[in-house]
Amino acid sequence: MKDYRILISDDDETLCYLLKEELINEGYIVDVVYDGKEAIELLKKRYYDILLLDLEMREVHGEKVLSYVKDNHPTLQVIVLTAKSDVRTAIDCIKQGAYDFITKPYEFGQLCVTIERALEHKDLLIKNKILSSKINQTPPNTIIGESESIKNVIRLAERAAKSESNILLEGETGTGKELFAEFIHKNSNRANKPFVAINCASLPDQLIESELFGYEKGAFTDAKTSKQGLVEIANGGTLFLDEIGELSLSLQPKLLRFLENGDFRRIGGVSTLSSDVRVIGATNKNLMEESEKKNFRRDLLFRLNVITLTIPPLRERNGDILLLAEYFLQKKSPVRSLKKLSPEAKHDLGRYNYPGNVRELEHIIERSIIFSEGDTIHSRDLNVPKEYFDTSLPAIEEGDVLTMEEIEKIHIKKALDRHEWNRENTARALDISQKTLYSKIIKYNLK
Numbered sequence: 001m002k003d004y005r006i007l008i009s010d011d012d013e014t015l016c017y018l019l020k021e022e023l024i025n026e027g028y029i030v031d032v033v034y035d036g037k038e039a040i041e042l043l044k045k046r047y048y049d050i051l052l053l054d055l056e057m058r059e060v061h062g063e064k065v066l067s068y069v070k071d072n073h074p075t076l077q078v079i080v081l082t083a084k085s086d087v088r089t090a091i092d093c094i095k096q097g098a099y100d101f102i103t104k105p106y107e108f109g110q111l112c113v114t115i116e117r118a119l120e121h122k123d124l125l126i127k128n129k130i131l132s133s134k135i136n137q138t139p140p141n142t143i144i145g146e147s148e149s150i151k152n153v154i155r156l157a158e159r160a161a162k163s164e165s166n167i168l169l170e171g172e173t174g175t176g177k178e179l180f181a182e183f184i185h186k187n188s189n190r191a192n193k194p195f196v197a198i199n200c201a202s203l204p205d206q207l208i209e210s211e212l213f214g215y216e217k218g219a220f221t222d223a224k225t226s227k228q229g230l231v232e233i234a235n236g237g238t239l240f241l242d243e244i245g246e247l248s249l250s251l252q253p254k255l256l257r258f259l260e261n262g263d264f265r266r267i268g269g270v271s272t273l274s275s276d277v278r279v280i281g282a283t284n285k286n287l288m289e290e291s292e293k294k295n296f297r298r299d300l301l302f303r304l305n306v307i308t309l310t311i312p313p314l315r316e317r318n319g320d321i322l323l324l325a326e327y328f329l330q331k332k333s334p335v336r337s338l339k340k341l342s343p344e345a346k347h348d349l350g351r352y353n354y355p356g357n358v359r360e361l362e363h364i365i366e367r368s369i370i371f372s373e374g375d376t377i378h379s380r381d382l383n384v385p386k387e388y389f390d391t392s393l394p395a396i397e398e399g400d401v402l403t404m405e406e407i408e409k410i411h412i413k414k415a416l417d418r419h420e421w422n423r424e425n426t427a428r429a430l431d432i433s434q435k436t437l438y439s440k441i442i443k444y445n446l447k
Helices: 014-023 036-045 064-070 083-096 107-134 150-162 177-186 205-211 252-261 288-294 298-304 320-330 343-351 357-371 405-417 425-429 435-444
Strands: 005-011 031-034 050-054 075-084 101-106 167-170 195-199 238-242 277-282 307-310
Touching: 005 014, 005 036, 014 177, 014 252, 031 036, 036 064, 050 064, 050 107, 050 252, 050 298, 075 083, 075 107, 150 177, 150 205, 150 307, 167 177, 167 298, 167 320, 177 195, 177 238, 177 277, 195 205, 195 252, 205 252, 238 425, 252 298, 288 298, 320 343, 320 357, 320 405, 343 405, 405 435, 425 435
Parallel strands: 005 031, 005 050, 050 075, 075 101, 167 277, 167 307, 195 238, 238 277
Antiparallel strands: none
16 A cells, blocks of 8 residues: 555546546545635645645635645645646646646556656755754764673563554663664555654744644744645654653643644644654653653553563663774764774773763764874873773773783673673683682673
8 A cells, every 4th residue: 555645636527536546556545626725724734745726616716726835735745637738827837836737638657657757856845854954963873782781671672663563762872762763664564754853852833843743834923935844754654752851841741642643733823733653752851750740741651652662771781882882983984094092092991981972972983083193092192080990890901911810800700791691601611610700790790
C-alpha cells in the first residue's frame, strides 16, 4: 500500500467515481468532493498529499481553491484537471503554485506517472524543510559499541522500532539519544517517511508551539502567511522531541491532546487538523520525580513512556571508549593526515570518566587533532581535567617504563571493563581460570 492520501475535487460525479476506484486499486487513500467550497472545508480538517483539482466548479472556482492551498498547505501538490480549451488557465495555475495539469479526457497511466512525480516533489520539499530546521545541528553518526550494555539497548531498540508505540529515551546529556531515535525510525515501518527533530530546551514557549503546530496567516504580527508545523511535516513518520522534560506546563496539555488522537490546531486557527506520527521523547531528567514535583504532567508521561529505553553513560561502556575514539579520529582528521593516539593517550582516555559522555569524547578528539603537533596525539594534547580520572588505574607519563605488574594490572582492569565485569567471559578472554582472575582482582585491589 502506498498510504498516500488523495483528494479529488470535481463536479463530474461519474468521472470522480471511476477515478476514485482506479486510484484505490493503485493503493491510494482517496476522498471525493464535488465543489471548491467542500474542498476547502475538507482541507481544513484532514491532511492530504495530492489534490486533483477541476477548475470549473460551482460555488467556488478551482483557482480560489489553489490560492487557499498555496497560503495554508505549501507541501500539498495540486494537479489541475482541465479541458483542452482551458490549457492557458491551467498554465497560469502552475505559475500560481500547482504542480502540473492533465487535460481531459486523460490517460490513467499518464495521470499515475504525474502523481508519482508530484509525490517525489513533495517529499523533496519536506526534506528541504527538515534540513533547514536542522541546519545548525551535528549530522547523525553511527552507533559504535561492542559493550554488552550498549548492545542490549540496540537489541531493545530494534524490537521497539517494529511497534507503533510512543517511546521515551532516558539518559544523561551526550549519550546519543537522538542517534537512537534515528536508529529506531530507520528500523521501523515508517522508515521511508520523514524523521523530524526539535529540541524543546532551545526555543521559548511561543516558538516551540508555532514550530510544532504551525500558525495561520495573521495569527500574530509577523505571520504574513500560514505555516505548517512539524507535526504536519512529519505526517506518516517520526517526531523526535529532545529534552522533553523542559517543555512548559502550558504546552504539555496541547502535546497530550495530540498524542491521544493525533488532532491539533495551528496557532490562530479554528479548524482541527490531524496527523499520524510516532513520537519519540528524550530526557536527561527523571520524569517521574518531575511529575511528583508538579513540573511534568503524569498523564503526559504515561502517554510517552509506553516503551522506555535507558541509554548507558560512557563510563559504563569502558570497552567502547577506544572504538569511539578511533571512529572520531577518522571522522575528524584531514583525509591526507590521519592522526593516531599514543599508548599513553589511549591509557588516559580509558581512565577518564566522561561527565559529558560520547559528545565530550568527540570534542576531546576534535580538539586534540587541532592542537597536537605531528601525526600523533599525546596525553598532554587531550587537555582533560585530572579530577575525573579513575584513580584505580595508575597515571602514565610520556616515556615512562612500567613494571610487568603495573602492565598486568592495567590489562586485567581493561578486560574486566570491556566484559562488564563478567568474570567468566573475562577469564576466557584472558585465557586464565576464574580462580586466577579472582586472585588478581584481590591482589591489585581492582574495582
